[in-house]
């Protein structure tokens with residue numbers, strides 16, 4: 001049985017002051033939700049603060065939104081896996097569609113970052129997903145196959161088992177248009193099939209696959225009830241402590 005993992009991707013939102021009042025109410029709301037993994041992914045500027053607050057709470061961890069694959073060097077504006085780990089963050093989101101489309105990240109770059117994250121004992125949350133044009137052209141499986149084989153190339157099964165994947169159809173991100181539970185399940189089942197191809201069936205069964213794209217309290221139950229959906233990566237709705245707590249509670253109760 002895979003443990004569900006629900007993550008809040010705050011993107012470029014929330015100052016330290018915002019994070020402080022958010023955590024005041026959120027941590028109270030989810031104090032008893034210990035059946036699932038909960039992750040808060042703030043912007044880098046609030047990561048030290050959030051990690052420090054969460055160090056006193058066993059079941060909620062922090063994560064970063066991006067990182068560079070090198071350990072250090074002349075890479076202005078970048079930060080390394082070791083720097084994230086130093087803050088006691090446990091996760092890092094890699095290859096988010098906003099990074100892929102706005103900042104030119106390729107599967108090859110995502111692959112280098114994924115390997116560097118694993119080497120630094122960070123758990124990568126590797127994002128994949130098709131655009132609307134690709135879905136309309138009937139290319140969903142082809143796109144997911146390319147992204148998976150490229151982003152996860154050369155990662156041994158033992159390490160792959162602990163990688164978290166996030167299926168985020170680009171057309172559902174920030175649009176209010178959620179994939180139906182059936183559409184999401186179909187994609188997740190296909191992703192697991194590809195994982196079995198690139199590793200083995202037992203490893204594929206262990207990998208947790210989150211769904212992301214306009215997840216809200218109202219659609220959480222139907223999405224999280226699907227057999228291959230093991231959690232959510234939540235953007236907009238994660239900015240409101242009460243809404244994100246509701247999503248956590250609904251998921252934990254399933």
Ligand SMILES: O=C(CO)COP(=O)(O)O
Nearest residue numbers: 009173174213214235236
């Ligand atoms: O991109 C997302 C999470 O990483 C999803 O964002 P929304 O929940 O705002 O659609």
